[in-house]
Amino acid sequence: MAKVKYYYDSENLAYRKIKTKKRWKFGFAALFVVASALFGFICFVVLLNTPYFKTPKDLIQAREIENLKLNYSFLNKKMDQLEHVVEAIEDRDNNLYRTYFNTAAIPEQDRKSGFKATDRYAALEGYNNTQLVLNTTKRMDVLSKQLAIQSKSLDYILKLAQEKDKLLSAIPAIQPVKNENLKRMASGFGYRTDPFTKARKMHEGMDFTANTGTPIYATGDGVVARADNTASGYGNHVVIRHGYGYETLYAHLSKYNCRAGKRVKRGDIIGYVGSTGRSEGPHLHYEVHKDGKVVNPLNFYYGNISAVEYVAISKLANQENQSLD
Incomplete structure:
Protein backbone atom coordinates (compact mmCIF):
# COMPACT_ATOMS: atom_id res chain seq x y z
CA MET A 1 0.00 0.00 0.00
CA ALA A 2 1.36 3.42 -0.94
CA LYS A 3 2.45 5.71 1.84
CA VAL A 4 0.21 8.70 2.65
CA LYS A 5 2.10 11.98 2.66
CA TYR A 6 1.09 15.18 4.48
CA TYR A 7 2.04 18.83 4.42
CA TYR A 8 1.62 21.52 7.14
CA ASP A 9 -0.97 24.22 6.44
CA SER A 10 0.39 27.26 8.33
CA GLU A 11 -2.78 29.28 7.84
CA ASN A 12 -5.08 26.73 9.43
CA LEU A 13 -2.42 25.31 11.69
CA ALA A 14 -3.14 21.75 10.59
CA TYR A 15 -1.65 18.84 8.62
CA ARG A 16 -3.34 18.04 5.34
CA LYS A 17 -2.97 15.10 2.93
CA ILE A 18 -0.94 15.60 -0.23
CA LYS A 19 -3.18 14.62 -3.09
CA THR A 20 -1.20 13.26 -6.15
CA LYS A 21 -2.61 14.37 -9.44
CA LYS A 22 -3.68 11.57 -11.82
CA ARG A 23 -1.50 12.81 -14.70
CA TRP A 24 1.54 12.51 -12.48
CA LYS A 25 0.62 8.93 -11.72
CA PHE A 26 0.34 8.15 -15.40
CA GLY A 27 3.65 9.93 -16.09
CA PHE A 28 5.50 7.92 -13.44
CA ALA A 29 3.94 4.71 -14.72
CA ALA A 30 4.94 5.50 -18.31
CA LEU A 31 8.47 6.42 -17.25
CA PHE A 32 8.76 3.15 -15.38
CA VAL A 33 7.60 1.17 -18.39
CA VAL A 34 10.03 2.96 -20.76
CA ALA A 35 12.94 2.51 -18.33
CA SER A 36 12.10 -1.18 -17.94
CA ALA A 37 11.91 -1.67 -21.70
CA LEU A 38 15.24 0.14 -22.22
CA PHE A 39 16.90 -1.88 -19.49
CA GLY A 40 15.53 -5.10 -20.96
CA PHE A 41 16.78 -4.17 -24.43
CA ILE A 42 20.27 -3.41 -23.10
CA CYS A 43 20.35 -6.73 -21.26
CA PHE A 44 19.22 -8.52 -24.44
CA VAL A 45 22.01 -6.90 -26.53
CA VAL A 46 24.60 -7.79 -23.87
CA LEU A 47 23.41 -11.37 -23.79
CA LEU A 48 23.58 -11.62 -27.56
CA ASN A 49 27.25 -10.62 -27.46
CA THR A 50 28.25 -13.06 -24.75
CA PRO A 51 29.31 -16.68 -25.36
CA TYR A 52 26.64 -17.86 -22.94
CA PHE A 53 23.72 -16.96 -25.16
CA LYS A 54 23.65 -18.17 -28.76
CA THR A 55 20.98 -17.62 -31.33
CA PRO A 56 19.96 -20.31 -33.82
CA LYS A 57 21.96 -18.43 -36.46
CA ASP A 58 25.06 -18.52 -34.22
CA LEU A 59 24.62 -22.25 -33.71
CA ILE A 60 24.34 -22.85 -37.46
CA GLN A 61 27.45 -20.75 -38.14
CA ALA A 62 29.40 -22.55 -35.39
CA ARG A 63 28.44 -25.92 -36.90
CA GLU A 64 29.54 -24.74 -40.37
CA ILE A 65 32.89 -23.52 -38.98
CA GLU A 66 33.49 -26.90 -37.32
CA ASN A 67 32.65 -28.65 -40.60
CA LEU A 68 35.09 -26.37 -42.44
CA LYS A 69 37.83 -27.14 -39.88
CA LEU A 70 37.20 -30.85 -40.37
CA ASN A 71 37.35 -30.45 -44.16
CA TYR A 72 40.61 -28.52 -43.87
CA SER A 73 41.99 -31.31 -41.68
CA PHE A 74 41.08 -33.92 -44.32
CA LEU A 75 42.55 -31.68 -47.03
CA ASN A 76 45.86 -31.40 -45.17
CA LYS A 77 46.03 -35.18 -44.77
CA LYS A 78 45.44 -35.62 -48.51
CA MET A 79 48.16 -33.03 -49.21
CA ASP A 80 50.54 -35.03 -46.97
CA GLN A 81 49.92 -38.05 -49.18
CA LEU A 82 50.31 -36.01 -52.37
CA GLU A 83 53.56 -34.50 -51.13
CA HIS A 84 55.01 -37.99 -50.52
CA VAL A 85 53.97 -39.07 -54.01
CA VAL A 86 55.39 -35.92 -55.63
CA GLU A 87 58.67 -36.26 -53.68
CA ALA A 88 59.03 -39.85 -54.93
CA ILE A 89 58.44 -38.71 -58.53
CA GLU A 90 60.93 -35.84 -58.09
CA ASP A 91 63.53 -38.26 -56.71
CA ARG A 92 63.15 -40.55 -59.74
CA ASP A 93 63.19 -37.53 -62.03
CA ASN A 94 66.46 -36.16 -60.61
CA ASN A 95 68.30 -39.40 -59.87
CA LEU A 96 67.02 -41.73 -62.58
CA TYR A 97 65.54 -40.03 -65.63
CA ARG A 98 67.84 -37.01 -65.70
CA THR A 99 70.87 -39.12 -64.79
CA TYR A 100 70.07 -41.50 -67.64
CA PHE A 101 69.91 -38.62 -70.11
CA ASN A 102 72.88 -36.87 -68.48
CA THR A 103 70.81 -33.77 -67.71
CA ALA A 104 71.25 -31.49 -64.69
CA ALA A 105 68.83 -32.08 -61.80
CA ILE A 106 66.30 -29.40 -60.86
CA PRO A 107 67.44 -27.74 -57.59
CA GLU A 108 65.29 -28.45 -54.52
CA GLN A 109 64.81 -24.73 -53.78
CA ASP A 110 63.37 -24.20 -57.28
CA ARG A 111 60.89 -27.04 -56.86
CA LYS A 112 59.59 -26.03 -53.42
CA SER A 113 59.90 -22.25 -53.41
CA GLY A 114 56.78 -20.28 -52.51
CA PHE A 115 55.51 -17.04 -53.98
CA LYS A 116 57.26 -13.72 -53.33
CA ALA A 117 54.16 -11.49 -53.61
CA THR A 118 53.59 -10.06 -50.11
CA ASP A 119 49.91 -9.22 -50.73
CA ARG A 120 49.01 -12.61 -52.21
CA TYR A 121 47.35 -13.77 -48.96
CA ALA A 122 46.18 -10.39 -47.64
CA ALA A 123 42.49 -11.29 -48.14
CA LEU A 124 42.85 -14.23 -45.73
CA GLU A 125 44.13 -12.13 -42.81
CA GLY A 126 42.09 -10.94 -39.82
CA TYR A 127 39.82 -13.94 -39.15
CA ASN A 128 39.55 -16.30 -36.18
CA ASN A 129 40.88 -19.25 -38.21
CA THR A 130 43.30 -17.25 -40.38
CA GLN A 131 46.34 -19.38 -39.56
CA LEU A 132 44.63 -22.63 -40.53
CA VAL A 133 43.35 -21.27 -43.84
CA LEU A 134 46.64 -19.44 -44.56
CA ASN A 135 48.87 -22.47 -43.95
CA THR A 136 46.64 -24.73 -46.05
CA THR A 137 46.52 -22.22 -48.91
CA LYS A 138 50.31 -21.81 -48.89
CA ARG A 139 50.82 -25.58 -48.91
CA MET A 140 48.39 -25.91 -51.80
CA ASP A 141 50.23 -23.20 -53.76
CA VAL A 142 53.64 -24.84 -53.21
CA LEU A 143 52.25 -28.26 -54.16
CA SER A 144 50.63 -26.81 -57.30
CA LYS A 145 53.95 -25.25 -58.27
CA GLN A 146 55.79 -28.53 -57.66
CA LEU A 147 53.32 -30.37 -59.89
CA ALA A 148 53.65 -27.72 -62.62
CA ILE A 149 57.47 -27.91 -62.55
CA GLN A 150 57.38 -31.72 -62.52
CA SER A 151 54.95 -31.78 -65.43
CA LYS A 152 57.28 -29.58 -67.51
CA SER A 153 60.25 -31.72 -66.45
CA LEU A 154 58.54 -34.92 -67.59
CA ASP A 155 57.64 -33.24 -70.90
CA TYR A 156 61.35 -32.43 -71.29
CA ILE A 157 62.36 -36.01 -70.39
CA LEU A 158 59.83 -37.33 -72.92
CA LYS A 159 61.36 -35.07 -75.57
CA LEU A 160 64.84 -36.37 -74.69
CA ALA A 161 63.56 -39.95 -74.90
CA GLN A 162 62.11 -39.27 -78.35
CA GLU A 163 65.45 -37.76 -79.38
CA LYS A 164 67.50 -40.45 -77.65
CA ASP A 165 69.31 -41.48 -80.83
CA LYS A 166 70.28 -37.88 -81.54
CA LEU A 167 71.40 -37.42 -77.92
CA LEU A 168 73.53 -40.58 -77.95
CA SER A 169 75.12 -39.50 -81.23
CA ALA A 170 75.84 -36.02 -79.86
CA ILE A 171 77.58 -37.13 -76.65
CA PRO A 172 81.41 -37.04 -77.08
CA ALA A 173 82.01 -40.79 -76.70
CA ILE A 174 85.36 -41.66 -78.36
Whole structure:
Protein backbone atom coordinates (compact mmCIF):
# COMPACT_ATOMS: atom_id res chain seq x y z
CA MET A 1 0.00 0.00 0.00
CA ALA A 2 1.36 3.42 -0.94
CA LYS A 3 2.45 5.71 1.84
CA VAL A 4 0.21 8.70 2.65
CA LYS A 5 2.10 11.98 2.66
CA TYR A 6 1.09 15.18 4.48
CA TYR A 7 2.04 18.83 4.42
CA TYR A 8 1.62 21.52 7.14
CA ASP A 9 -0.97 24.22 6.44
CA SER A 10 0.39 27.26 8.33
CA GLU A 11 -2.78 29.28 7.84
CA ASN A 12 -5.08 26.73 9.43
CA LEU A 13 -2.42 25.31 11.69
CA ALA A 14 -3.14 21.75 10.59
CA TYR A 15 -1.65 18.84 8.62
CA ARG A 16 -3.34 18.04 5.34
CA LYS A 17 -2.97 15.10 2.93
CA ILE A 18 -0.94 15.60 -0.23
CA LYS A 19 -3.18 14.62 -3.09
CA THR A 20 -1.20 13.26 -6.15
CA LYS A 21 -2.61 14.37 -9.44
CA LYS A 22 -3.68 11.57 -11.82
CA ARG A 23 -1.50 12.81 -14.70
CA TRP A 24 1.54 12.51 -12.48
CA LYS A 25 0.62 8.93 -11.72
CA PHE A 26 0.34 8.15 -15.40
CA GLY A 27 3.65 9.93 -16.09
CA PHE A 28 5.50 7.92 -13.44
CA ALA A 29 3.94 4.71 -14.72
CA ALA A 30 4.94 5.50 -18.31
CA LEU A 31 8.47 6.42 -17.25
CA PHE A 32 8.76 3.15 -15.38
CA VAL A 33 7.60 1.17 -18.39
CA VAL A 34 10.03 2.96 -20.76
CA ALA A 35 12.94 2.51 -18.33
CA SER A 36 12.10 -1.18 -17.94
CA ALA A 37 11.91 -1.67 -21.70
CA LEU A 38 15.24 0.14 -22.22
CA PHE A 39 16.90 -1.88 -19.49
CA GLY A 40 15.53 -5.10 -20.96
CA PHE A 41 16.78 -4.17 -24.43
CA ILE A 42 20.27 -3.41 -23.10
CA CYS A 43 20.35 -6.73 -21.26
CA PHE A 44 19.22 -8.52 -24.44
CA VAL A 45 22.01 -6.90 -26.53
CA VAL A 46 24.60 -7.79 -23.87
CA LEU A 47 23.41 -11.37 -23.79
CA LEU A 48 23.58 -11.62 -27.56
CA ASN A 49 27.25 -10.62 -27.46
CA THR A 50 28.25 -13.06 -24.75
CA PRO A 51 29.31 -16.68 -25.36
CA TYR A 52 26.64 -17.86 -22.94
CA PHE A 53 23.72 -16.96 -25.16
CA LYS A 54 23.65 -18.17 -28.76
CA THR A 55 20.98 -17.62 -31.33
CA PRO A 56 19.96 -20.31 -33.82
CA LYS A 57 21.96 -18.43 -36.46
CA ASP A 58 25.06 -18.52 -34.22
CA LEU A 59 24.62 -22.25 -33.71
CA ILE A 60 24.34 -22.85 -37.46
CA GLN A 61 27.45 -20.75 -38.14
CA ALA A 62 29.40 -22.55 -35.39
CA ARG A 63 28.44 -25.92 -36.90
CA GLU A 64 29.54 -24.74 -40.37
CA ILE A 65 32.89 -23.52 -38.98
CA GLU A 66 33.49 -26.90 -37.32
CA ASN A 67 32.65 -28.65 -40.60
CA LEU A 68 35.09 -26.37 -42.44
CA LYS A 69 37.83 -27.14 -39.88
CA LEU A 70 37.20 -30.85 -40.37
CA ASN A 71 37.35 -30.45 -44.16
CA TYR A 72 40.61 -28.52 -43.87
CA SER A 73 41.99 -31.31 -41.68
CA PHE A 74 41.08 -33.92 -44.32
CA LEU A 75 42.55 -31.68 -47.03
CA ASN A 76 45.86 -31.40 -45.17
CA LYS A 77 46.03 -35.18 -44.77
CA LYS A 78 45.44 -35.62 -48.51
CA MET A 79 48.16 -33.03 -49.21
CA ASP A 80 50.54 -35.03 -46.97
CA GLN A 81 49.92 -38.05 -49.18
CA LEU A 82 50.31 -36.01 -52.37
CA GLU A 83 53.56 -34.50 -51.13
CA HIS A 84 55.01 -37.99 -50.52
CA VAL A 85 53.97 -39.07 -54.01
CA VAL A 86 55.39 -35.92 -55.63
CA GLU A 87 58.67 -36.26 -53.68
CA ALA A 88 59.03 -39.85 -54.93
CA ILE A 89 58.44 -38.71 -58.53
CA GLU A 90 60.93 -35.84 -58.09
CA ASP A 91 63.53 -38.26 -56.71
CA ARG A 92 63.15 -40.55 -59.74
CA ASP A 93 63.19 -37.53 -62.03
CA ASN A 94 66.46 -36.16 -60.61
CA ASN A 95 68.30 -39.40 -59.87
CA LEU A 96 67.02 -41.73 -62.58
CA TYR A 97 65.54 -40.03 -65.63
CA ARG A 98 67.84 -37.01 -65.70
CA THR A 99 70.87 -39.12 -64.79
CA TYR A 100 70.07 -41.50 -67.64
CA PHE A 101 69.91 -38.62 -70.11
CA ASN A 102 72.88 -36.87 -68.48
CA THR A 103 70.81 -33.77 -67.71
CA ALA A 104 71.25 -31.49 -64.69
CA ALA A 105 68.83 -32.08 -61.80
CA ILE A 106 66.30 -29.40 -60.86
CA PRO A 107 67.44 -27.74 -57.59
CA GLU A 108 65.29 -28.45 -54.52
CA GLN A 109 64.81 -24.73 -53.78
CA ASP A 110 63.37 -24.20 -57.28
CA ARG A 111 60.89 -27.04 -56.86
CA LYS A 112 59.59 -26.03 -53.42
CA SER A 113 59.90 -22.25 -53.41
CA GLY A 114 56.78 -20.28 -52.51
CA PHE A 115 55.51 -17.04 -53.98
CA LYS A 116 57.26 -13.72 -53.33
CA ALA A 117 54.16 -11.49 -53.61
CA THR A 118 53.59 -10.06 -50.11
CA ASP A 119 49.91 -9.22 -50.73
CA ARG A 120 49.01 -12.61 -52.21
CA TYR A 121 47.35 -13.77 -48.96
CA ALA A 122 46.18 -10.39 -47.64
CA ALA A 123 42.49 -11.29 -48.14
CA LEU A 124 42.85 -14.23 -45.73
CA GLU A 125 44.13 -12.13 -42.81
CA GLY A 126 42.09 -10.94 -39.82
CA TYR A 127 39.82 -13.94 -39.15
CA ASN A 128 39.55 -16.30 -36.18
CA ASN A 129 40.88 -19.25 -38.21
CA THR A 130 43.30 -17.25 -40.38
CA GLN A 131 46.34 -19.38 -39.56
CA LEU A 132 44.63 -22.63 -40.53
CA VAL A 133 43.35 -21.27 -43.84
CA LEU A 134 46.64 -19.44 -44.56
CA ASN A 135 48.87 -22.47 -43.95
CA THR A 136 46.64 -24.73 -46.05
CA THR A 137 46.52 -22.22 -48.91
CA LYS A 138 50.31 -21.81 -48.89
CA ARG A 139 50.82 -25.58 -48.91
CA MET A 140 48.39 -25.91 -51.80
CA ASP A 141 50.23 -23.20 -53.76
CA VAL A 142 53.64 -24.84 -53.21
CA LEU A 143 52.25 -28.26 -54.16
CA SER A 144 50.63 -26.81 -57.30
CA LYS A 145 53.95 -25.25 -58.27
CA GLN A 146 55.79 -28.53 -57.66
CA LEU A 147 53.32 -30.37 -59.89
CA ALA A 148 53.65 -27.72 -62.62
CA ILE A 149 57.47 -27.91 -62.55
CA GLN A 150 57.38 -31.72 -62.52
CA SER A 151 54.95 -31.78 -65.43
CA LYS A 152 57.28 -29.58 -67.51
CA SER A 153 60.25 -31.72 -66.45
CA LEU A 154 58.54 -34.92 -67.59
CA ASP A 155 57.64 -33.24 -70.90
CA TYR A 156 61.35 -32.43 -71.29
CA ILE A 157 62.36 -36.01 -70.39
CA LEU A 158 59.83 -37.33 -72.92
CA LYS A 159 61.36 -35.07 -75.57
CA LEU A 160 64.84 -36.37 -74.69
CA ALA A 161 63.56 -39.95 -74.90
CA GLN A 162 62.11 -39.27 -78.35
CA GLU A 163 65.45 -37.76 -79.38
CA LYS A 164 67.50 -40.45 -77.65
CA ASP A 165 69.31 -41.48 -80.83
CA LYS A 166 70.28 -37.88 -81.54
CA LEU A 167 71.40 -37.42 -77.92
CA LEU A 168 73.53 -40.58 -77.95
CA SER A 169 75.12 -39.50 -81.23
CA ALA A 170 75.84 -36.02 -79.86
CA ILE A 171 77.58 -37.13 -76.65
CA PRO A 172 81.41 -37.04 -77.08
CA ALA A 173 82.01 -40.79 -76.70
CA ILE A 174 85.36 -41.66 -78.36
CA GLN A 175 89.01 -40.62 -78.10
CA PRO A 176 89.89 -37.84 -80.53
CA VAL A 177 93.11 -39.69 -81.47
CA LYS A 178 93.22 -43.44 -82.10
CA ASN A 179 95.25 -45.54 -79.69
CA GLU A 180 97.49 -46.93 -82.45
CA ASN A 181 98.53 -43.38 -83.35
CA LEU A 182 99.38 -42.34 -79.81
CA LYS A 183 102.91 -42.07 -78.49
CA ARG A 184 101.54 -41.59 -74.98
CA MET A 185 98.83 -39.85 -72.99
CA ALA A 186 100.92 -36.90 -71.88
CA SER A 187 98.76 -35.16 -69.32
CA GLY A 188 95.30 -35.57 -67.82
CA PHE A 189 92.56 -33.35 -66.41
CA GLY A 190 93.30 -31.54 -63.14
CA TYR A 191 96.07 -29.55 -61.52
CA ARG A 192 99.36 -29.93 -63.40
CA THR A 193 102.70 -28.15 -63.67
CA ASP A 194 102.69 -25.45 -66.35
CA PRO A 195 105.59 -26.10 -68.82
CA PHE A 196 106.36 -22.41 -69.17
CA THR A 197 105.85 -20.90 -65.69
CA LYS A 198 106.47 -24.15 -63.73
CA ALA A 199 103.55 -23.11 -61.51
CA ARG A 200 100.82 -25.57 -60.51
CA LYS A 201 97.62 -24.66 -62.34
CA MET A 202 94.37 -26.21 -63.52
CA HIS A 203 94.71 -28.18 -66.77
CA GLU A 204 91.19 -28.18 -68.25
CA GLY A 205 91.64 -30.95 -70.78
CA MET A 206 93.77 -33.94 -71.78
CA ASP A 207 96.97 -33.90 -73.86
CA PHE A 208 97.55 -36.71 -76.39
CA THR A 209 101.08 -36.94 -77.79
CA ALA A 210 101.24 -37.99 -81.46
CA ASN A 211 103.24 -37.23 -84.58
CA THR A 212 102.50 -34.07 -86.50
CA GLY A 213 99.83 -34.80 -89.11
CA THR A 214 98.10 -37.55 -87.08
CA PRO A 215 94.33 -37.43 -87.81
CA ILE A 216 92.01 -35.94 -85.18
CA TYR A 217 88.45 -37.23 -85.03
CA ALA A 218 85.20 -35.53 -84.00
CA THR A 219 84.09 -37.30 -80.82
CA GLY A 220 80.36 -36.75 -81.40
CA ASP A 221 77.89 -35.43 -83.97
CA GLY A 222 77.61 -31.65 -84.09
CA VAL A 223 78.28 -28.40 -85.88
CA VAL A 224 81.72 -26.77 -86.11
CA ALA A 225 81.39 -23.48 -84.20
CA ARG A 226 84.88 -22.24 -85.02
CA ALA A 227 88.06 -23.34 -86.80
CA ASP A 228 90.65 -20.59 -86.35
CA ASN A 229 93.60 -19.43 -84.24
CA THR A 230 92.14 -16.32 -82.59
CA ALA A 231 91.87 -17.74 -79.05
CA SER A 232 94.98 -17.07 -76.96
CA GLY A 233 97.25 -20.08 -76.37
CA TYR A 234 95.27 -22.67 -78.37
CA GLY A 235 96.89 -21.98 -81.75
CA ASN A 236 94.91 -23.58 -84.57
CA HIS A 237 91.87 -25.05 -82.89
CA VAL A 238 88.39 -26.38 -83.60
CA VAL A 239 85.26 -26.06 -81.43
CA ILE A 240 82.29 -28.35 -82.07
CA ARG A 241 78.85 -27.72 -80.58
CA HIS A 242 77.07 -31.04 -80.18
CA GLY A 243 73.82 -29.80 -78.63
CA TYR A 244 72.24 -30.90 -75.34
CA GLY A 245 74.80 -28.74 -73.51
CA TYR A 246 77.89 -30.48 -74.95
CA GLU A 247 80.83 -28.73 -76.59
CA THR A 248 84.36 -30.02 -77.42
CA LEU A 249 87.62 -28.20 -78.18
CA TYR A 250 90.62 -29.53 -80.16
CA ALA A 251 93.77 -27.35 -79.93
CA HIS A 252 97.30 -26.94 -81.40
CA LEU A 253 96.36 -28.41 -84.82
CA SER A 254 98.82 -28.33 -87.69
CA LYS A 255 95.95 -27.88 -90.19
CA TYR A 256 92.17 -28.10 -90.47
CA ASN A 257 89.90 -30.51 -92.27
CA CYS A 258 86.68 -28.57 -91.56
CA ARG A 259 85.31 -25.06 -91.45
CA ALA A 260 82.90 -23.12 -89.23
CA GLY A 261 79.29 -24.05 -89.88
CA LYS A 262 80.04 -27.53 -91.18
CA ARG A 263 78.01 -30.41 -89.71
CA VAL A 264 80.20 -33.35 -88.70
CA LYS A 265 79.57 -36.93 -87.56
CA ARG A 266 81.35 -38.85 -84.83
CA GLY A 267 84.54 -40.27 -86.35
CA ASP A 268 84.93 -37.60 -89.05
CA ILE A 269 88.48 -36.23 -89.44
CA ILE A 270 88.35 -32.54 -88.46
CA GLY A 271 92.11 -31.76 -88.44
CA TYR A 272 95.61 -32.97 -87.76
CA VAL A 273 97.94 -32.97 -84.75
CA GLY A 274 100.43 -30.11 -84.58
CA SER A 275 102.22 -27.79 -82.15
CA THR A 276 100.76 -24.36 -82.84
CA GLY A 277 100.05 -21.78 -80.15
CA ARG A 278 101.30 -22.24 -76.59
CA SER A 279 102.68 -25.75 -76.97
CA GLU A 280 105.79 -27.70 -75.91
CA GLY A 281 105.62 -30.21 -78.76
CA PRO A 282 103.30 -32.02 -81.18
CA HIS A 283 100.17 -33.04 -79.31
CA LEU A 284 96.39 -32.58 -79.17
CA HIS A 285 94.87 -30.66 -76.28
CA TYR A 286 91.27 -31.89 -75.93
CA GLU A 287 88.49 -30.41 -73.74
CA VAL A 288 84.86 -31.37 -73.05
CA HIS A 289 82.33 -28.78 -71.83
CA LYS A 290 78.88 -29.57 -70.42
CA ASP A 291 76.40 -26.75 -69.78
CA GLY A 292 79.21 -24.21 -69.91
CA LYS A 293 81.44 -26.03 -67.41
CA VAL A 294 84.66 -27.92 -68.12
CA VAL A 295 84.41 -31.66 -67.31
CA ASN A 296 86.92 -34.49 -67.30
CA PRO A 297 87.15 -35.97 -70.85
CA LEU A 298 88.17 -39.31 -69.32
CA ASN A 299 84.49 -39.96 -68.57
CA PHE A 300 83.58 -39.93 -72.27
CA TYR A 301 85.78 -42.60 -73.91
CA TYR A 302 83.39 -45.53 -73.56
CA GLY A 303 82.63 -45.60 -77.29
CA ASN A 304 85.90 -47.02 -78.64
CA ILE A 305 88.13 -48.37 -75.83
CA SER A 306 87.91 -51.53 -73.74
CA ALA A 307 87.75 -51.70 -69.95
CA VAL A 308 91.44 -52.68 -69.80
CA GLU A 309 92.41 -49.73 -72.00
CA TYR A 310 90.26 -47.43 -69.88
CA VAL A 311 92.02 -48.50 -66.67
CA ALA A 312 95.43 -47.99 -68.29
CA ILE A 313 94.63 -44.51 -69.64
CA SER A 314 93.01 -43.56 -66.34
CA LYS A 315 96.21 -44.33 -64.44
CA LEU A 316 98.23 -42.22 -66.84
CA ALA A 317 95.73 -39.35 -66.76
CA ASN A 318 95.72 -39.16 -62.99
CA GLN A 319 99.48 -38.74 -62.68
CA GLU A 320 100.40 -35.19 -61.63
CA ASN A 321 103.02 -34.51 -64.29
CA GLN A 322 103.79 -31.52 -66.51
CA SER A 323 101.27 -30.58 -69.19
CA LEU A 324 102.34 -29.73 -72.74
CA ASP A 325 100.43 -26.41 -72.93
